[in-house]
Amino acid sequence: MSNVQTMGFQTEVKQLLQLMIHSLYSNKEIFLRELVSNASDACDKLRFAALNDSSLLAEDSELRIRVSFDEAAKTITIEDNGIGMSYDEVIANLGTIARSGTKEFFASLTGDQQKDAQLIGQFGVGFYSAFIVANKVEVLTRKAGAALTEAVRWVSEGQGEFSIEVIEKATRGTSITLFVNEDGEKFLNSWALREVLRRYSDHISLPIQMEKEEFNQETGASIKTGEWESVNQANALWARNKTEITDEQYKAFYSHLSHDYNEPLAWSHHRVEGRSEYTQLLYIPKQAPFDLYDREAKRGVKLYVKRVFIMDDAEQLLPSYLRFVRGVIDSSDLPLNVSREILQESRDVKLIRDGAAKRVLSMLEDIAENRSEDYMAFWAEFGQVLKEGLGEDQANQQRIAKLVRFASTHNDQATQTVSLVDYVARMKEGQDKIYYVVADSFANAKSSPHLEIFRQKGIEVLLLSDRVDEWMLTYFREFDGKSLVSVAKGGLDLEKLSNEEEKKQQEEVAQELKPLVERLQVALAERVKEVRVTARLVDSPSCVVVGQNELSPHLLRMLKAAGQEVPDIKPILEINPTHPFVQKLKGIDGDDFADWASILLDQAMLVEGAQIDDPAAFVKKLNRLLVS
Ligand SMILES: Nc1ncnc2c1ncn2[C@@H]1O[C@H](COP(=O)(O)OP(=O)(O)OP(=O)(O)O)[C@@H](O)[C@H]1O
Numbered sequence: 001m002s003n004v005q006t007m008g009f010q011t012e013v014k015q016l017l018q019l020m021i022h023s024l025y026s027n028k029e030i031f032l033r034e035l036v037s038n039a040s041d042a043c044d045k046l047r048f049a050a051l052n053d054s055s056l057l058a059e060d061s062e063l064r065i066r067v068s069f070d071e072a073a074k075t076i077t078i079e080d081n082g083i084g085m086s087y088d089e090v091i092a093n094l095g096t097i098a099r100s101g102t103k104e105f106f107a108s109l110t111g112d113q114q115k116d117a118q119l120i121g122q123f124g125v126g127f128y129s130a131f132i133v134a135n136k137v138e139v140l141t142r143k144a145g146a147a148l149t150e151a152v153r154w155v156s157e158g159q160g161e162f163s164i165e166v167i168e169k170a171t172r173g174t175s176i177t178l179f180v181n182e183d184g185e186k187f188l189n190s191w192a193l194r195e196v197l198r199r200y201s202d203h204i205s206l207p208i209q210m211e212k213e214e215f216n217q218e219t220g221a222s223i224k225t226g227e228w229e230s231v232n233q234a235n236a237l238w239a240r241n242k243t244e245i246t247d248e249q250y251k252a253f254y255s256h257l258s259h260d261y262n263e264p265l266a267w268s269h270h271r272v273e274g275r276s277e278y279t280q281l282l283y284i285p286k287q288a289p290f291d292l293y294d295r296e297a298k299r300g301v302k303l304y305v306k307r308v309f310i311m312d313d314a315e316q317l318l319p320s321y322l323r324f325v326r327g328v329i330d331s332s333d334l335p336l337n338v339s340r341e342i343l344q345e346s347r348d349v350k351l352i353r354d355g356a357a358k359r360v361l362s363m364l365e366d367i368a369e370n371r372s373e374d375y376m377a378f379w380a381e382f383g384q385v386l387k388e389g390l391g392e393d394q395a396n397q398q399r400i401a402k403l404v405r406f407a408s409t410h411n412d413q414a415t416q417t418v419s420l421v422d423y424v425a426r427m428k429e430g431q432d433k434i435y436y437v438v439a440d441s442f443a444n445a446k447s448s449p450h451l452e453i454f455r456q457k458g459i460e461v462l463l464l465s466d467r468v469d470e471w472m473l474t475y476f477r478e479f480d481g482k483s484l485v486s487v488a489k490g491g492l493d494l495e496k497l498s499n500e501e502e503k504k505q506q507e508e509v510a511q512e513l514k515p516l517v518e519r520l521q522v523a524l525a526e527r528v529k530e531v532r533v534t535a536r537l538v539d540s541p542s543c544v545v546v547g548q549n550e551l552s553p554h555l556l557r558m559l560k561a562a563g564q565e566v567p568d569i570k571p572i573l574e575i576n577p578t579h580p581f582v583q584k585l586k587g588i589d590g591d592d593f594a595d596w597a598s599i600l601l602d603q604a605m606l607v608e609g610a611q612i613d614d615p616a617a618f619v620k621k622l623n624r625l626l627v628s
Pocket residue numbers: 038039042080082083084085093094123124125126127128174259
């Protein structure tokens with residue numbers, strides 16, 4: 001009885017196959033890079049598994065990848081003696097996509113072929129890229145350690161389904177045969193294949209072999225000799241001397257690591273000696289992956305120990321705020337059987353992590369200083385994540401702070417281009433603080449009434465509206481010896497920036513408005529902690545502020561939205577003594593006064609970004625007063 005089963009691809013696979021064939025037609029040779037890359041990963045995995053069970057390598061211990069072709073049959077075969085796959089693994093790996101970010105990827109497709117091609121590149125087409133040049137693909141695989149009779153054959157034409165059966169296979173590992181379509185025919189010769197392999201796979205640390213060919217004088221054709229020869233250098237790129245590596249090779253290695261079709265923004269390759277010995281090759285990508293904001297997502301740095309691949313998402317190797325970095329760290333000190341638990345406690349790992357973080361910050365400083373356009377592009381992609389570092393990495397906080405960019409009242413643009421160094425250079429005489437305002441959106445921040453006096457005096461204020469900002473500010477209190485101060489918290493201490501006459505005037509007005517302030521305090525006793533006259537407003541009649549050490553209303557709203565219990569903090573209502581509304585209030589008594597007072601507060605709440613408790617009552621009061 002035949003054991004062949006036919007199964008359907010997961011919908012996403014079908015979609016991906018369609019997209020790939022239509023979008024990647026101009027970049028056909030990537031199939032070879034992807035398949036060789038998978039074969040290399042499979043060998044790395046076997047070598048790692050064999051650290052605990054050397055019998056897995058059995059009699060075939062020289063790991064290698066072979067690429068061959070058959071012109072007559074129109075096939076190309078990529079074969080490895082790596083870890084192989086079991087029946088269930090074949091179904092899971094070659095019938096579904098189970099990667100994080102899959103949903104986001106499909107959601108972000110635009111239908112524009114060029115843009116989508118970029119996205120697909122970034123997402124990683126992997127195995128399925130075989131169908132760019134093949135109209136049928138056959139996979140034969142046997143898992144290391146499995147019996148000869150437990151191998152698997154998988155065949156598909158890349159439409160909606162594949163067939164799978166249990167077979168016998170003499171050798172361990174995976175062999176993938178592509179039955180090439182018209183587009184693939186140009187790869188049916190040794191020269192073309194070698195050329196692509198050299199270009200994309202030279203950094204692979206295993207031998208990639210092809211059959212030797214000899215030129216036959218009589219027939220004028222090349223004949224395969226049956227002998228295999230390596231077509232790559234087969235030593236780990238990062239272990240080579242920097243001077244022997246070209247930019248092209250660094251870039252090719254980056255694509256191998258990251259599956260990103262864009263070139264990296266920068267890389268840094270160093271051998272570190274001393275207390276801990278390791279080599280690091282770290283890349284900063286140009287574009288953010290789909291799961292950048294998922295703090296649980298896989299990290300990009302692969303850990304090797306003495307050239308042996310250990311794991312590819314060792315989160316201990318870099319702090320979380322640098323999770324966009326891709327690369328390799330190869331340690332000479334860690335034991336080969338290192339586990340995640342050991343990594344967590346290892347002193348060597350801590351040294352590596354500190355060194356890697358410093359290295360990345362240096363790269364960023366260099367880009368910020370010398371390639372400002374590239375830095376702006378970097379900031380747009382990864383700035384939000386880097387900002388987490390202000391809270392997460394106290395040791396490097398001041399260095400990170402110099403790399404952060406803000407929106408500010410200097411240019412009132414939403415694009416974040418202002419550095420703290422720029423800000424400090426523009427500080428007014430007598431100004432000893434860095435001022436900021438936080439709001440739910442850039443527009444709200446920009447039009448906050450708290451800014452009025454600052455605008456009038458020409459004092460710059462940072463406009464913060466990113467989700468991470470409030471969190472960041474609880475850790476980041478000072479830059480260059482100057483404290484960061486919210487313009488919406490506490491009493492305003494602009495004394496050093498006001499002249500004597502202004503001060504005297506302010507005191508007089510406060511005195512004059514004392515009775516009004518007291519009446520307002522009574523009328524609004526339930527809703528505010530205090531009412532006071534302020535110098536911070538110019539155009540608006542009122543605003544709300546909280547105490548210097550209290551949570552801001554914006555943060556309280558965020559916490560509440562996240563389902564947290566929040567304290568009931570009453571704001572302070574500040575009034576603008578020169579505003580006609582406030583002046584008018586002086587002459588109002590009775591019931592009307594209570595309504596006016598509550599409108600004065602509701603307005604301030606609305607502008608601050610809060611919801612007023614009873615909008616219907618607000619509108620009713622307002623209308624009554626407007627017509628009375
Ligand atoms: N030659 C192979 N030997 C063993 N397993 C393989 C081989 N090729 C593919 N696989 C398995 O199939 C899975 C899916 O491969 P695919 O190339 O589609 O994605 P991937 O390599 O996991 O992702 P990405 O390409 O983004 O890294 C791999 O993760 C691996 O487990």
